[in-house]
Amino acid sequence: MQDILFDFISKYVSLNDEEKNAILSLDLFRSLKKGTILLKEGQRSNESYFVLKGCIRTYYIIDGEEKTTAFFTEMDALTPHCVATKTPSQYYVSCLEDTIVTVSNSDMEVEVNTKFPKFETMCRMLSEELLAKQRLDLDEFKTSSPEQRYLNLLQNRPDLIQRVPQHQLASFLGIKPQSLSRLRARLLEKKS
Amino acid sequence: MQDILFDFISKYVSLNDEEKNAILSLDLFRSLKKGTILLKEGQRSNESYFVLKGCIRTYYIIDGEEKTTAFFTEMDALTPHCVATKTPSQYYVSCLEDTIVTVSNSDMEVEVNTKFPKFETMCRMLSEELLAKQRLDLDEFKTSSPEQRYLNLLQNRPDLIQRVPQHQLASFLGIKPQSLSRLRARLLEKKS
DNA sequence: ACGGCTCGTTCACTTAAGTTAAGAAATACG
DNA sequence: CGTATTTCTTAACTTAAGTGAACGAGCCGT
Incomplete structure (x- = not known):
């Protein structure tokens, strides 16, 4: 499980044993049961997550309805908005499946970043990369229809489906769920 | 004009005169005429922009049609996807108005980040903040109708309209433009 | 000033998503 | 195991966005 983390880190910076041990000594790993709520609307938090196994999602409750907006699976990192801005959260974060994550808090990060500038470099690179990638996601969402978005998802993250x-x-x-059902039925029609 | 930049930076880190001079000596400022294209689809680039005055936009050409997906105005920063990932760009970047920006390239950033770790901290904080903020934008887009999105824009970025x-x-x-016309007509109806 | 373009709006028509409701299927739980 | 609850699908109807076309207004360059 640790290997997954270090493999991921190695995409950005290379760590020596001392650095690896420093990270391991932080005791970051946690197992979470399906349904565990990590963050609620209105709460404050300073925790960031990195998914090693399983799936967590973010959702809003709008007019009493749950609106799921994002899924984080293996090798995905999530720093909730409220952590970056020190404000109460606007959304919920919860485990869709039994999940193993690393949990870090901002104090720890400040400390590690100071001690190992390499680590800060990694965080910067990762954020910049995710920012650019997420921009493409938003653009794709804006420029395509629900049907295209579904087909796209089928291509890019078939596991989610x-x-x-x-x-x-x-x-x-x-x-809406009804529209997705209909959309899928429509696509099956077309194929045949 | 420089003050705008330093005011912005001061939200993240405080710079002494030596550091400020180091930045000024990089000769970052540039004036661009309305219509200037900063990046084309298929091109590679390593330039990032920070808008001091004016407006730049990103757009795609899909099936021969321009699809504008983002606007960057005063105090907005843009690092195109292709810069972060070293791949050819999927979109265009161009000036909607006469615009004054700072332009930095990744080599410079590596150099500055190495010389002034403070600067890297700023970049990390900024990226993290933008990442979290952009997540909210995407969520808002997903969870609302075109009409709600328009009303939201009217609230949050009335200048754009x-x-x-x-x-x-x-x-x-x-x-589509026709739908926006109709939507606006519908809203005027409602008001009266 | 003229002709050509782009831009915004309007209209009639088509298509797909939202809404409301009902029932079947799957799941959770005592 | 059976009941309750949630989830998924289907259907009929409503609403709004997409499409194709036309028109007028403004802008550009010659």
Whole structure:
């Protein structure tokens, strides 16, 4: 499990044994049961997550309805908005499956970043990369129809369609569950 | 004009005179005429921009149609996707108005980050903040209708509605220009 | 000043998503 | 094991966005 983390880190910086041990000594790993809520609307938090196994999602409750907007699976990192801005959270974060994550808090990060500038470099690179990637996601969402978005998801993250409940997928695609059902039926028609 | 930059930086780190001079000596400032294209689809680039005055936008050409997806105005920073990933760009970047920006390239940034770790800290904080903020934008987009998105824009960035052509606003909102016209007409109806 | 373009709006028509409701299927739980 | 609850699908109807076309207004360059 640690290897997954170090493999990921090695994409950005190379760590020596001392540095690896420093990270391990922080005792970051945690196992979470399906359904565990990591963050609620209105709460403050300073915890960031990195998913080693499983899946966590973010969702809002708007007019009493759950609106799922993002899924984080293996090798995905999540720093909730409220952590970056020190404000109460606008959304919930919870485990869709039994999940293993690393949990870090901002105090730890400040400390590690100071001690190992290399680590800060990694965080900067990672954030910049995710920022650019997320921009593409937003652009793709803006420029395509629900049907195209579904087909795209089928291409790029087929695992999600298997492991995530339909109604959560629907709101992730920006539509209602009924529309997703219909859309899928329509696509099956077309194929045949 | 320099003050705008230093005011912005001061939100993240405080610079002494030596550091400020180091930045000024890089000769970052540039004036661009309306219509200037900073980046084309397929091109590679290592330049990042920070808008001091004016407006730049990103757009795609899909099936021969321009799809505008983002606007960057005063105090906005843009590192195109292709810069972060060293790949050819998928979109265009161009000036909507006469614009004054700072331009930095990745080599410079590596150099400055090495010389002034403070600067790297700023970049990391900024990226993390933008990443979190952009996540909210995407979430808002997913969870609301075109009409709500328009009303939201009216609230949060009323200046855009004034300074940007309607058809570009439309694709920014994820709809066709005709739909935006209709939507606006509908809202005027409702008000009266 | 003229002709050509782009831009915004409007209209009629098509298509797809939202809404409401009902029922079937799957899942959770005592 | 059976009941309750959640989830998924289907259907009928409503609403809004997409499409194609036309028109007028403003802008550009010659």
